[in-house]
Amino acid sequence: MPDISALPETLPERRELTTVPRFSDKVFRGVVTAGGFVSLIVLGLIALFLATRSFDVFRMFKLGFVTGFNWDSGDPDNGITPILGIGAMLIGTLVVSFVGLVFALPIAVGTALYLTYYAPYWLKKPMTILVDLMAAIPSVIYGLWGFFILMPHAIYWAKLIHKYLGWFPTFSVPLPIFERSPFIAGLVLSVMIIPIITAISREVFSQVPLDRIQAAYALGATRWSMIRSVVLPFGSSGIAGGAMLGLGRAMGETVAVYLVLNLYFLPNFHVLFSAGGSVASMIVTKFGEAGSLELKGLMAAGLVLFIVTLIVNYLSNLIVRRASRSGR
Amino acid sequence: MTTQLQNDFSTMKPNRPWRPTPRKMVEDFLVIAIAAVLSPIIVQFTGLAGVSGNVLTFFVLSLVGSIGISYSRQGRKAVANAVATSLIYSSFTLVMLPLASILYTVISRGYQSLRINTFTQDMSLTQPEAAFDQGGALHAILGTLILVAIASAISVPLGILTGLYLTEIKGRAENLIRFLVQAMSGVPSIVAGLFIYSIIIIGSGGHYSGFAGALALSILMLPTVARTAEEVLKLIPNDLREAGVALGATQWRTVVMVVVPAARSGIITAIILGVARVAGETAPLLLTILGNNTTHFNPFDAPMSALPLYTFNLLRTGLNTAISRAWTGALVLMFIVLVLFIFARLGSGKKK
Numbered sequence: 001m002p003d004i005s006a007l008p009e010t011l012p013e014r015r016e017l018t019t020v021p022r023f024s025d026k027v028f029r030g031v032v033t034a035g036g037f038v039s040l041i042v043l044g045l046i047a048l049f050l051a052t053r054s055f056d057v058f059r060m061f062k063l064g065f066v067t068g069f070n071w072d073s074g075d076p077d078n079g080i081t082p083i084l085g086i087g088a089m090l091i092g093t094l095v096v097s098f099v100g101l102v103f104a105l106p107i108a109v110g111t112a113l114y115l116t117y118y119a120p121y122w123l124k125k126p127m128t129i130l131v132d133l134m135a136a137i138p139s140v141i142y143g144l145w146g147f148f149i150l151m152p153h154a155i156y157w158a159k160l161i162h163k164y165l166g167w168f169p170t171f172s173v174p175l176p177i178f179e180r181s182p183f184i185a186g187l188v189l190s191v192m193i194i195p196i197i198t199a200i201s202r203e204v205f206s207q208v209p210l211d212r213i214q215a216a217y218a219l220g221a222t223r224w225s226m227i228r229s230v231v232l233p234f235g236s237s238g239i240a241g242g243a244m245l246g247l248g249r250a251m252g253e254t255v256a257v258y259l260v261l262n263l264y265f266l267p268n269f270h271v272l273f274s275a276g277g278s279v280a281s282m283i284v285t286k287f288g289e290a291g292s293l294e295l296k297g298l299m300a301a302g303l304v305l306f307i308v309t310l311i312v313n314y315l316s317n318l319i320v321r322r323a324s325r326s327g328r
Numbered sequence: 329m330t331t332q333l334q335n336d337f338s339t340m341k342p343n344r345p346w347r348p349t350p351r352k353m354v355e356d357f358l359v360i361a362i363a364a365v366l367s368p369i370i371v372q373f374t375g376l377a378g379v380s381g382n383v384l385t386f387f388v389l390s391l392v393g394s395i396g397i398s399y400s401r402q403g404r405k406a407v408a409n410a411v412a413t414s415l416i417y418s419s420f421t422l423v424m425l426p427l428a429s430i431l432y433t434v435i436s437r438g439y440q441s442l443r444i445n446t447f448t449q450d451m452s453l454t455q456p457e458a459a460f461d462q463g464g465a466l467h468a469i470l471g472t473l474i475l476v477a478i479a480s481a482i483s484v485p486l487g488i489l490t491g492l493y494l495t496e497i498k499g500r501a502e503n504l505i506r507f508l509v510q511a512m513s514g515v516p517s518i519v520a521g522l523f524i525y526s527i528i529i530i531g532s533g534g535h536y537s538g539f540a541g542a543l544a545l546s547i548l549m550l551p552t553v554a555r556t557a558e559e560v561l562k563l564i565p566n567d568l569r570e571a572g573v574a575l576g577a578t579q580w581r582t583v584v585m586v587v588v589p590a591a592r593s594g595i596i597t598a599i600i601l602g603v604a605r606v607a608g609e610t611a612p613l614l615l616t617i618l619g620n621n622t623t624h625f626n627p628f629d630a631p632m633s634a635l636p637l638y639t640f641n642l643l644r645t646g647l648n649t650a651i652s653r654a655w656t657g658a659l660v661l662m663f664i665v666l667v668l669f670i671f672a673r674l675g676s677g678k679k680k
Contacts, residue, residue, distance in 0.1 A: 224413065
């Protein structure tokens with residue numbers, strides 16, 4: 001029998017059960033949310049500051065800044081008005097990135113297929129790590145390697161292509177100068193974006209339902225016909241998204257392209273000829289001796305590059321997400 | 329009777345009909361050998377030349393050979409399979425080739441001018457064309473360390489907070505933030521440099537400093553840390569969070585004392601990956617820290633140097649000795665990145 005007299009006269013009040021967060025939790029949530037919004041603030045600030053600093057340029061040259069082919073810092077003392085246009089650089093960026101993608105895409109998809117379906121089991125993991133390692137190599141090292149090691153080989157290949165396919169307009173050259181061409185820059189870029197495309201393709205290939213693979217084998221498919229009829233249709237949008245992501249990376253690449261590409265302010269579609277363009281490496285090239293208006297022009301070029309890469313990245317994320325969401 | 333049957337089964341050797349028979353192996357070997365012998369001869373008689381010409385001819389010849397073999401063995405359908413297989417194998421080889429070449433050249437060329445003084449002296453009193461036992465990359469190594477430390481101090485807390493927002497708070501803006509973090513990871517490094525230039529260097533009247541460079545690097549580092557931290561925090565089972573709350577802990581105590589410690593090794597991996605991402609960045613540093621030849625500890629007052637910038641600026645001089653020094657800079661940089669990468673791999677490997 002418990003001793004009733006030992007109990008206090010009045011019981012303590014019932015603790016309140018509530019879902020309202022405590023003060024400390026409110027602080028915590030506030031801090032974490034604020035931290036989460038940093039990316040929004042930073043992106044907004046980048047757009048805002050580049051836009052305000054380059055406002056004068058856009059007011060002076062309007063759309064001509066994006067479509068014009070001339071970059072002349074002018075000479076205000078002698079009455080020569082400056083003309084700033086990055087049209088050729090934009091086209092050059094697209095050409096170089098496209099060349100890079102043409103080489104990188106099949107090789108990266110082939111590598112992803114090898115790592116997923118062909119490599120012996122014990123080799124898979126170390127080889128995957130090696131491919132990932134390529135993504136971690138600094139771009140200045142790619143530039144060094146591209147200039148000193150790849151370029152001599154690439155010039156030889158370029159001459160070979162020119163010799164046998166020179167009748168095709170893209171492979172003709174106005175002058176036999178093959179150094180620092182969009183072709184070579186594209187090759188260096190392709191080496192740099194292969195690990196990205198490979199990683200995303202590998203991710204998609206690993207999600208292919210096993211029962212479908214086995215069904216294809218059971219119907220008598222060879223390994224290749226299984227890949228063609230099951231893996232590639234399943235992974236196609238993932239590959240496309242990875243390619244877009246690689247394209248975005250290639251367009252923003254600066255130092256490596258600076259070292260292996262000869263800048264030229266006219267659109268050039270002869271990919272083997274030593275003249276090309278790249279917005280990012282133009283910024284580095286012109287930065288050192290830029291006057292105040294030219295500097296604003298570089299800010300404007302940076303803004304254009306920022307917007308273009310944002311769009312490309314947005315599209316690639318859209319494609320990748322759709323690919324992984326639809327549970328085909 | 330039954331026992332004997334069992335014995336028969338247990339001693340039965342599995343025969344693997346898909347294994348290549350000795351005859352097939354001999355045929356495959358012959359094709360490769362013939363291709364290897366023929367390709368130099370063909371190179372001799374045609375316009376092709378050099379190593380790449382040999383490799384190309386060898387590749388085409390062995391491809392033709394394997395097509396022939398598979399056609400004779402299994403008919404037309406096997407040909408597509410054989411072609412695809414050799415293309416896939418060669419695409420993998422094409423990826424490994426540049427990697428091996430990069431590693432080999434950086435090590436072999438960087439080693440030529442690597443001396444003790446690379447780590448103990450700077451270039452303040454040395455011309456780039458001086459002998460290799462004078463001058464070094466001390467200022468650049470120190471600069472990289474200082475820059476990376478400041479960038480980490482800024483973006484590691486913010487990156488982890490972003491990861492926590494995406495996994496713990498799951499607020500209304502979750503999808504927006506996730507999208508923005510991905511968008512941020514695609515921002516070209518030169519744009520980050522331009523941004524910091526326009527906001528800080530212009531704002532302070534043309535005052536280049538290491539701190540500005542660190543800010544530019546932190547912009548590039550933040551999304552890497554945030555995305556990796558999110559991935560790791562996602563792996564923490566919900567039971568742990570519920571257990572914490574059920575014990576009467578508030579959410580912040582649960583997160584700080586249960587969730588984050590449980591994800592510690594993964595978060596360290598996130599930090600290392602972020603550091604490896606920015607340690608080799610050159611373009612933003614060109615516009616923010618400008619480069620310098622003397623050893624500098626104060627990141628706020630004057631231009632600094634960093635390993636990638638040191639390499640790049642020496643390369644731009646075009647002198648042979650300077651380029652050799654640039655290779656050494658690349659070697660040290662590569663070593664740092666490799667070590668970081670290996671640590672990140674070890675950390676993430678233990679997790680699984």
